[in-house]
Amino acid sequence: MMALQVDALVLGAGAVGTAVALHLQRRGMEVVLVDRRDPGEETSFGNAGLLERATLVPYAFPRSVWKLARYARNRRSDMRYDLLHLPRIALWLVRYWWHSQQDRLSASADALLPLIEDCLRAHEELAEVAEAKALIRKEGWVEPLLSPQARDEAQARIDAARKHSVTGLLLGRERLVALEPCVSTAVETAIHWIDPWTVLDPGALLKAHAAALVRLGGTFLRGDAATLSQENGLWQVESTNGPASAPRAVVAMGPWSADLTSRLGYRVPLITKRGYHMHYGLENGSSLRRPILDEEGGYVLAPMTRGIRLTTGIEFAAPDAPPNTIQLDRAELRARHLLPALGERLDPHPWLGRRPCLPDMRPIIGPAPRQEGLWFCFGHAHHGLTLGPVSGLLLAQLVTGEKPFADPTPFAVTRFRS
Known part of the structure; x- marks a missing residue:
């Protein structure tokens, strides 16, 4: 069978890969997007739908x-x-702890800041192309202040965010009830982060991105990234429709990227943080307009097309270990105090996802130094949905030789010893 030859192969059809493919296509390239599943059905499918313009500092140890x-x-x-899993990731946790020291954490935050500042504009651009603007809501989210410490620190956090053009409003009980009436009467104060946007169905958004790619002349193939090889200056991958080849290949496979890059000679310290979600109904005719972020509890209650999605925090466990509902059960217990109208579970089983995390809390975006035409764009941890479009833009600028809108140096794979 004759190989389909194009300008670029993009491996991975999540938030990052679909964005890379669209940005390369918009620069005149013929692109094949490859994934073992349909677009938007892995890590990017199950998140809280937050476009985290207000999160200016990475999640540190x-x-x-x-x-x-x-x-x-x-x-x-x-x-x-x-x-039992901790000994396997002990060295990674030490590196994560080291990079979380204030000066190093600030360096990572500074590197990410241009991407955070441009993330909403980049989402708007791709949503326009994908005819998916109806999936994005521009009303921010609410963060209840549930502890004395959180209340004491709230104004300082709002003032700090304002320096980066992020608006937070401190709400008393009366204004909070006017905004979200179903929040528990026990919540006296909250921050309404105005500027961030939210997505009503992340999986549907990414399917719309991929559909736009195909509609505009690109190709989506079901394929196995493990078959990637290079011969005579072309990268080739096998798919259910036969082989596809191109002089350029982009690895954007989220938590599975390290499996491929290690085979290509790169020792990338990437692990997975697992997380869960479950959907719920609301009782007594209640409604929730904006996501509720319980910072201390580490979970989000987000209104989605299917219902109220509760997404959990971090689970350190083997990527393929069986699901464990303890964390979800604990978060649900807290959530029912915060949102008394939270109804029954709507899903037969919790969804389990895996976040691709690097110890310095920065993704890898840029060229593979040992192979001509190979590019990396992965490792976005908790911010894959937020930073997918803007990371795809940066990578596409590097691939095509444009002047990058942000300094790519902090995201180079060469910062890790291989």
Whole structure:
């Protein structure tokens, strides 16, 4: 069978891969998007739908002894660990802890800032192309302040965010009820983060991105990225429709990227943080317009097309270990106090997803230094949906030789020893 030859292969049809493919196509390239499943059905499918314009600092490892002691008990809803899995990731956790020191954390935040600042514009551009603007809601989200410490720190956080053009409004009980009437009467204060957007169905958004690619002349193929090889200056991958080849290939496979890059000679310190979601109805005719983020509990209640989606925090466990509902059950218990109208579960089983995480909390975006025509765009941790379109833009600019809108140096794979 004759190979389909194009300008670029993009491996991975999640939030990052679909965006890379669209941005390359918009620069005149013929693109094949490859995934083992349909677009938007892996990591990007199950998140909270937050476009995190207000999250200016990455999620860091706790540095204080007091916080570490609290997490060591393994009874929290925002983080859970499998004791048998910890020895396998111990070195990675040490590196994560090291990079979470304030100066190094600030360096990572500074590197990510241009991407965060441009993330909404990039989403708007692709939603327009994909005719999917109806899936995006531009009303921000609400963060209840449930502890004295959170209330004490709220104004300082709002002031700090304002310096980066992010608006947060401190709400008392009366204004909170006017905004979201079904929030528990026990919540006296909250922050309404105005600027972030939310997605009503992340999986549908990414399917719309992929459909736009095909509608505009691109190709989507079901294929196995493990078959990627290079011969005579062309990268080739096998698919159910036969082989496809191109002088350029982009690895954008989220948590599965390290499997492929290790075979190509790169020791990338990528692990997976697991997370769950479950959908619920609302009782008594109640409604929820904006996501509710319980920062301390580590979960989000997000209105979606299917119902209210509860997404959990971090689970450190083997990627292929059986699901464990402890964390979801703990978060649900907290959520029912926060949102008393939360109804019955709508899904037969919790959804389990895997986030691709690097210890310095920055993705890898840029060329593979050892192979001509090979490019990387993965490792976005908790921000894959948020940063997918803007990371795809940066990668496409690098591939086509345009002047990049942000400094790509902090995202180079060469920052890790191989």
